[in-house]
Amino acid sequence: xxRTLTVTLSMALAAAxxxxxxxxxxxxxxxEITDGVTEPMAIAIPPFHGDAAVAQKIxxxxxxxxxxxxxxxxxxxxxxxxxxxFGEAIAYEDWRAVSAxxxxxxxxxxxxxxxxxxxxxxxxxAGQAQGDGMQFDARAGDWRRAAHKIADQIYAxxxxxQPYFDSRVAFVQETGPKDARIKRIGVMDYDGQNILWxxxxxxxxxAPQFSRDGRRLVYTSFDxxxxxxxxxEVATVTSRAMTQDANSMAFSPRFSPDGRWIAYSREQxxxxxxxxxxxxxxxQRPLVQSPAIDTAPSFSPDGxxxxxxxxxxxxxxxxxxxxxxxxxxxxxxxxxxxxxxxWSPKGDLIAFAKQVDERFxxxxxxxxxxxxxxxxxxxxxxxxxxxxxGRVVMFTRVTPGGNGQPRLHSVDITGRNMRxxxxxxxxxxxxxxxxxP
Amino acid sequence: xxxxxKPAAAVLLLTLAACAQPAPPVTQSAVVDxxxxxxxxALYQGQxxxxxxxxxxxxxxxxxxxxxxxxxxxNQTALTAEARAILARQAQWLNTHTNFNAVVQxxxxxxxxxxxxxxxxxxRASAVQEYLIAQGVGSDRVRTLSFGKERxxxxxxxxxxxxxxxxxxTVVSPAGAGS
Numbered sequence: 001x002x003r004t005l006t007v008t009l010s011m012a013l014a015a016a017x018x019x020x021x022x023x024x025x026x027x028x029x030x031x032e033i034t035d036g037v038t039e040p041m042a043i044a045i046p047p048f049h050g051d052a053a054v055a056q057k058i059x060x061x062x063x064x065x066x067x068x069x070x071x072x073x074x075x076x077x078x079x080x081x082x083x084x085x086f087g088e089a090i091a092y093e094d095w096r097a098v099s100a101x102x103x104x105x106x107x108x109x110x111x112x113x114x115x116x117x118x119x120x121x122x123x124x125x126a127g128q129a130q131g132d133g134m135q136f137d138a139r140a141g142d143w144r145r146a147a148h149k150i151a152d153q154i155y156a157x158x159x160x161x162q163p164y165f166d167s168r169v170a171f172v173q174e175t176g177p178k179d180a181r182i183k184r185i186g187v188m189d190y191d192g193q194n195i196l197w198x199x200x201x202x203x204x205x206x207a208p209q210f211s212r213d214g215r216r217l218v219y220t221s222f223d224x225x226x227x228x229x230x231x232x233e234v235a236t237v238t239s240r241a242m243t244q245d246a247n248s249m250a251f252s253p254r255f256s257p258d259g260r261w262i263a264y265s266r267e268q269x270x271x272x273x274x275x276x277x278x279x280x281x282x283x284q285r286p287l288v289q290s291p292a293i294d295t296a297p298s299f300s301p302d303g304x305x306x307x308x309x310x311x312x313x314x315x316x317x318x319x320x321x322x323x324x325x326x327x328x329x330x331x332x333x334x335x336x337x338x339x340x341x342x343w344s345p346k347g348d349l350i351a352f353a354k355q356v357d358e359r360f361x362x363x364x365x366x367x368x369x370x371x372x373x374x375x376x377x378x379x380x381x382x383x384x385x386x387x388x389x390g391r392v393v394m395f396t397r398v399t400p401g402g403n404g405q406p407r408l409h410s411v412d413i414t415g416r417n418m419r420x421x422x423x424x425x426x427x428x429x430x431x432x433x434x435x436x437p
Numbered sequence: 438x439x440x441x442x443k444p445a446a447a448v449l450l451l452t453l454a455a456c457a458q459p460a461p462p463v464t465q466s467a468v469v470d471x472x473x474x475x476x477x478x479a480l481y482q483g484q485x486x487x488x489x490x491x492x493x494x495x496x497x498x499x500x501x502x503x504x505x506x507x508x509x510x511x512n513q514t515a516l517t518a519e520a521r522a523i524l525a526r527q528a529q530w531l532n533t534h535t536n537f538n539a540v541v542q543x544x545x546x547x548x549x550x551x552x553x554x555x556x557x558x559x560x561r562a563s564a565v566q567e568y569l570i571a572q573g574v575g576s577d578r579v580r581t582l583s584f585g586k587e588r589x590x591x592x593x594x595x596x597x598x599x600x601x602x603x604x605x606x607t608v609v610s611p612a613g614a615g616s
Contacts, residue, residue: 178592204587207551226582227555249559249583252552265552270514270563270581272556293560296552309553315512316553339550353550360548379594382550398547400594429551 028130029102029123031071031159040073044100046082048108052115055108058147065151065165070417075100092127100124113139117146121154131157144193162389168433170208170217174406174426192423198232210433211255218262220251227251229264242282252295256303263297263306274308288321298343307341307350331369340383346390353382362395375415388435396428494534499609503530509603514560527607528572537609541565543583546599558583565605
């Protein structure tokens, strides 16, 4: 199902544009993403060159990816004289005059079902190219991925962070009235496009979670009448039951980073504990057992630890335990009820949902529980998931009332740039997959 | 066996008083099996395993007259006195109608995370299951299930609805009818 997208450094392109001497005294153009107020970088993205009909659509996606981060603002393409063709010299003075800091020039050509996109990024103030020119070859139907690849390159070069635009998100679509909701698992591009449906609406499904390689989803299904865990192969849209014990509910599953294990909640006699399952054989063993509710496990990126939610102290709080077992260590000590923890793929932070009085928040803390930082507030925010670069959190925001609906939103880990995902239906339980190769 | 015990009679009287429904028929003679081939019907050859005949032996009667739902306080799984009274009636009905099995569905209000509410609903369902078993209902006849916050009964977002959504619902169905 994953269509091939070849990425080739265009050596000819690089040769045609001899590197200019480095003029900047303070290194390459770069946005520092910090908690302080950041003025968005002004970037010019003039119309892409080339005869491909899809050229300006690609340009639009590149611009939307970059400005959607809140880290860039787009300078009107006609503010200064754009290069007349791809590779033509840049009128740096003109672009400096309109305060452009970066400029993108690109060309899209098409031959049958194949498109080819070349681009270059320029540092306007330094008056030089920033990084090599690159060429992406793709099938015409994959033009959005080609656009995301270009935007990823620009984002990575200008922020120094790993990118995340060429990635997918699994989610649950919600339709029907609130007391008889119909739920369906889908997979989409991170920006809500190219939706693929993974399940029909016949049975209730909850909280799909991507494997780190993006090939599988693990989720909770009521198709047997009781909540059980299933694994879906995304490419073939085939699923199989991993648990089938009607006397023991199984839910809230997540893959280990290497995909070999599934941590999940297992209920027996009303008590919910955390178990580990071999994803290949289905063999299961308990990891955290207590008379309290222990649920919502999430692995650290090295696969050695698990953060989870437990009410053993009297109210739901976050705890960390090694995958070998042992006594869990409580890490949350603030006011309120903590839940739905998600360990950042960078390993530095844990995102979670927090209920204080009657309000919900998405927040982050360091993995030892320090430096708690609140990112959002609403009637009901939950189920945070991390962008593959650990810079952005997507989550579910539910509006109150009989017509209340869940919507997916994202927010930067600085707490800025909160925005709803553009979807024309209600959705919940996002799981952000990996950056695609 | 045709049970006609005092409590059952009391329940029937309640039905009459509350709903003004026609009295459920109490058949004490041989039952005519309309599906038998003999002209005019035949004596029923099967065995009635407990259970009165008529309207009392229906899920509708259980749901509407016995009461299929008990409520819980916020974030609590303990049974209130009111809940125990309802469950005593449920247990009595189940002990009378032993050809029915039960699935107890636990539910939670919409505040709280999805995972926690699934576990909370399981706790509530289990509390009901334990109570029914303690009242003599066979443990193999009562299963539990949690829907967490996925199936609210009331859809508004205030305590008036939440109080009705923090519940455990006992769903009865004839033994062998699946689930």
